[in-house]
Amino acid sequence: MNAPGTLGIPSSPAEKFQVGLERLEQLREFSGSEDEFWQRLLETSTLLAGARLGALYRGENNASVQRLWVWPQESPSEPDLHIFWRVAPDVARAAAQREAALTPLNGAMTTNKGYALGVLWEHCRSDHRLVSVFHLDGATEAQAAAALRHLRLVSNLPRWYYLRQQLSEARLAATHLSYITDLVAQLNAHDRFEPMAMALVNELASRHQCSRVALGWRKGPYIRVQALSHTDRFEKKVELVRWLEQAMEEAMDQNDRVHWPAPDSDSRVTREHGQYAAFAGVASVLSVPLRLEGQVVGVITLERVTGQFSEEEQQLLWLTSDLVVRRLAERYQADRWVGYRLWEGMRRRLAGWLGPEHTWAKLGALSGAVGLAVLCFGGMRYRVEAPFELRTADMVVVTAPFAGYIDEVYVEVGDLVQPRQPLLQLDVRDLLLEEAAALADLDRALREAEKARAREALAEMRLAEAQARQAQARLDLVRHRLSLATLSSPFAGVVVEGDLKERRGAPVRMGDPLFRVARLDRLYFECRVSERDVHELRTGATGQVAFLSQPRLKFPVRVERIEPVAQIHDGANVFQVRCEPLESPPDWWRPGMTGVAKLEVGRRTFLWMVTHRTVDFLRLFFWI
Numbered sequence: 001m002n003a004p005g006t007l008g009i010p011s012s013p014a015e016k017f018q019v020g021l022e023r024l025e026q027l028r029e030f031s032g033s034e035d036e037f038w039q040r041l042l043e044t045s046t047l048l049a050g051a052r053l054g055a056l057y058r059g060e061n062n063a064s065v066q067r068l069w070v071w072p073q074e075s076p077s078e079p080d081l082h083i084f085w086r087v088a089p090d091v092a093r094a095a096a097q098r099e100a101a102l103t104p105l106n107g108a109m110t111t112n113k114g115y116a117l118g119v120l121w122e123h124c125r126s127d128h129r130l131v132s133v134f135h136l137d138g139a140t141e142a143q144a145a146a147a148l149r150h151l152r153l154v155s156n157l158p159r160w161y162y163l164r165q166q167l168s169e170a171r172l173a174a175t176h177l178s179y180i181t182d183l184v185a186q187l188n189a190h191d192r193f194e195p196m197a198m199a200l201v202n203e204l205a206s207r208h209q210c211s212r213v214a215l216g217w218r219k220g221p222y223i224r225v226q227a228l229s230h231t232d233r234f235e236k237k238v239e240l241v242r243w244l245e246q247a248m249e250e251a252m253d254q255n256d257r258v259h260w261p262a263p264d265s266d267s268r269v270t271r272e273h274g275q276y277a278a279f280a281g282v283a284s285v286l287s288v289p290l291r292l293e294g295q296v297v298g299v300i301t302l303e304r305v306t307g308q309f310s311e312e313e314q315q316l317l318w319l320t321s322d323l324v325v326r327r328l329a330e331r332y333q334a335d336r337w338v339g340y341r342l343w344e345g346m347r348r349r350l351a352g353w354l355g356p357e358h359t360w361a362k363l364g365a366l367s368g369a370v371g372l373a374v375l376c377f378g379g380m381r382y383r384v385e386a387p388f389e390l391r392t393a394d395m396v397v398v399t400a401p402f403a404g405y406i407d408e409v410y411v412e413v414g415d416l417v418q419p420r421q422p423l424l425q426l427d428v429r430d431l432l433l434e435e436a437a438a439l440a441d442l443d444r445a446l447r448e449a450e451k452a453r454a455r456e457a458l459a460e461m462r463l464a465e466a467q468a469r470q471a472q473a474r475l476d477l478v479r480h481r482l483s484l485a486t487l488s489s490p491f492a493g494v495v496v497e498g499d500l501k502e503r504r505g506a507p508v509r510m511g512d513p514l515f516r517v518a519r520l521d522r523l524y525f526e527c528r529v530s531e532r533d534v535h536e537l538r539t540g541a542t543g544q545v546a547f548l549s550q551p552r553l554k555f556p557v558r559v560e561r562i563e564p565v566a567q568i569h570d571g572a573n574v575f576q577v578r579c580e581p582l583e584s585p586p587d588w589w590r591p592g593m594t595g596v597a598k599l600e601v602g603r604r605t606f607l608w609m610v611t612h613r614t615v616d617f618l619r620l621f622f623w624i
Helices: 013-028 034-048 079-098 141-153 157-188 193-207 239-254 271-280 311-334 338-354 356-377 429-454 458-484 606-622
Strands: 053-059 065-071 100-104 115-120 129-136 212-219 222-228 258-260 284-292 295-304 379-392 395-399 404-409 422-426 486-488 493-497 513-518 523-530 542-547 555-569 572-581 594-605
Touching (some): 013 034, 013 157, 034 129, 079 129, 100 141, 193 222, 193 295, 212 239, 222 239, 222 295, 239 284, 258 271, 271 284, 284 311, 356 606, 422 513, 523 555, 523 594, 555 594
Antiparallel strands (some): 379 523, 379 594, 404 422, 493 513, 542 555
């Protein structure tokens, strides 16, 4: 990078500011490409800020920044620049969030390294943010603040640039609209196809500075030239016309515009156009199809001896072809002789009955008849659909036998347990102390009774014996509670409630439910059948169930019992239908699982399946 003050870059801040003002006036009227605008804006803003260099960053949505351009493009690799490049991305991110950022550059070699200044540019696009970061070499805080004010005054330049671009595009669209309107008006002035075609090619040749414009019309699989610009009559069998028709057919086959010479990125075939251009001695050939209801009915080919057709011109010609094709097609058909028009009308009518359209109609009618017959007379085994919940016939709640504290928890929810398997251990330390106290009281009462017996004190002996019996009863109660301190499962099953691992040491009261154990050998399905379908079911009917967790697996079931009383579920009346599995339940079945049951009610026709809901509604609505 070149140092400031070399290669035409002023060195002093005043000179930079003056040059920046001059370039700012030029930039206000700039109408070039977007990339060139941003490069010039970076150069101008760097000069206005009196900066040593400037860099343009693009901020993404994920808070990352990407450096796009640097001005001047070359700069000496000095230690202070390394400091600037290290902090520049952070300054850019900060400016993208706060519209501006100012950070001092503090290095180890000098005491004043200047500032890094970041400014967010206003523009009309919201997909990303553009931020310029400037190196104010040796600037004081006041100079940096002044540079920031100068840049904030011109931060809306990109917005004005994009607004001017949009205004230019709108003016261009209005020009195109006026152009097409005038062209259509000139065509509407003619009521015959040939004069209309001549007016079209002559007007296109004049407006687009073409050496020749040709209009070809489709006849079967071929294109035949109908009009040449500035030529009233031409021989249709000359070699030039044949080459031209082949080029038109190339565009018709691809159903797309073809431009020769084409860029390397264009995948369209241009061989015939290249051969025609070499034969006719022209520099550029463009063919635009005329499409009516998606079908190519004609092609317009434009030629230039010098120069190429721009993308804008190609888009304009494409739009023009779409707007004039219907009028041309109407005049072309109206100008045919009467016998041909009658034949065409008859052919189209017969094609409607006997052609491919009629074939599809016949196929559709035949398919409809077959479908109606199948609908009325065909059928299959009808099944009632109902949600279900897997339940167990036996479930026990294990409660706390006495008030105490949880000492150990041996199982978790979902664990399989065996009969008499320990589930939980209550803290028995207090009970052991009570047992020791009861033993001591019993021993003391027995000794007192012996002493009273030795003294022949009958009353004292009776009192001591009563105290001994009381101590024995208390001892029996404590030992009974000790025997109940280990809670166990009454049968083989699965723990469905009781996640107490995190409650070790927590107090429990007598009767508190601690575990819920369900048996797995007596499972059944509780189906909720709508009252609209329950009358179709019978006890002993078979069906299948599928769990939400394993929808690909189907299990056979049989209806065991239908509850006679309806219940309200989700605002609708349902009947509980109990179904038993016909196979041994897999190990992964657990009470509480849900799914969908399909219960068979017999064979029904397809018509009944489709219409029975509607028929029932109409019978209730019209009371028939």
